[in-house]
Amino acid sequence: MPYRHAHYFVGFVLLVIMVGFWASYFSVVKAVPLAFHVHAVSSMTWLGLLIAQHLSIHKRMNALHKQMGLASFALFPFLILGFVMIINVSAKGFAAGDNPFYTYIAFRHSDVGGDRRLSDVVLPRAETSPECAAARRIHAGNAIDPV
Structure with missing residues (x-):
């Protein structure tokens, strides 16, 4: 991200996500199906990695920035898996009339x-x-x- 303070924006987005999903996910985390956990962990980890990578390049920690970039290749399939799992659970619920x-x-x-x-x-x-x-x-x- 070419913007100097973009990590603040992404951090704000992460905060809005946490507040927005507090009642339906975070406060009832034990009662939520596995698909929601995979989706939440992978998505929040992706945003956290984005913030950390942005901060590392601005602090001239190029080696750390590169390592996190390589880590994103491992995280990306996990992120897609979370999306697919949540779509599958939602589609099954919709088809069953449980929405x-x-x-x-x-x-x-x-x-x-x-x-x-x-x-x-x-x-x-x-x-x-x-x-x-x-x-x-x-x-x-x-x-x-x-x-």
């Missing part, structure tokens, strides 16, 4: 013009899914689900 996002959308926007409901269009099983029941409890009480 909480669509369940929430189906519940929140249940009237989609006329007598057709979004749950009929998007997820026919959304009405009976556990996620939809959780969304109903949250919406009814305007509170966070205690689960």
Whole structure:
């Protein structure tokens, strides 16, 4: 990166990622499938390596910079593996109708013009899914689900 302070920007991006995924990943890390761990570790390691490599070249540590560049060749397949694993898990969940996002959308926007409901269009099983029941409890009480 040709910018002198780019490591601050990448560090800020890493901080935003950590804050953004705190509730859905970091706070429940033991209950998350392996694919999410591989994706999180590989992606955060990639960003950490980017920051470290940028700092090393600016401090004229050329040998360290080169070693980290070579390390990125080993890390890259791990990064791709994390992407593939997370796509696979997400696709399986979507195909099975276990996608909480669509369940929430189906519940929140249940009237989609006329007598057709979004749950009929998007997820026919959304009405009976556990996620939809959780969304109903949250919406009814305007509170966070205690689960």
